[in-house]
Amino acid sequence: MSRSTQKEINRENLLNQGVALLMQQGYHGTGLQEILDAVQIPKGSFYNYFGSKENFGAEVIKHYITPYIQQITSYLEQSNADALSALQRYFNESIAELERTDFKGGCLLGNLIGEIGDSSEICRVALQTTLNSYRDVLQLGLSLAQQQGTIRTDKSARDMADLLVNTWQGALLRMKVEQSTEPLKQCCQALLGDFFKA
DSSP states (O other), X not given: OXXXXXXXXXXHHHHHHHHHHHHHHOSTTOOHHHHHHXXXXXHHHHHHHHSSHHHHHHHHHHHHHHHHHHHHHHHHHOTTSOHHHHHHHHHHHHHHHHHHTTTOSOOHHHHHHHXXXXXXXXXXXXXXXXXXXXXXXXXXXXXXXXXXXSBOSSSOHHHHHHHHHHHHHHHXXXXXXXXXXXXXXXXXXXXXXXXXXX
């Protein structure tokens, strides 16, 4: 295995472990040594990859959202489903997964916004950029649904995508307190099943 390939694997392993630990324990509750021990990488290598724990946190944030954006994009690209159904499928599967995990975790972005969103500029910018990327793929789906005639056109796809992200994030927080996915179901039904519909 080439050195660059091993370096990429190590970096990916660190990011994956970072997602898992930050989701379970938060940014401040996760020690650097704990991450290094989990992936068996020396501290010097960690600093070569990221430079600091704060930079690592920012990279974990970006890494976390990638599969969700890919999943939504994949659903939107499937020719047999309309865009509104693709978005509903994504959110329904997310709700089912949260039920399987007994409401643990929620969303790493929402968790970190509350914990470090206003205390780390590097992480704040990463959170903002990542939320915007997530919003953008939802905006694409809503725009396609507008073209297909299933979503109202008197509101911009961007405004509706922002509202969907904001409402979903709030519903995820309520889910944790209530130990129920009912707030998530209400969010999806109220917006995708009612307010946004043509």
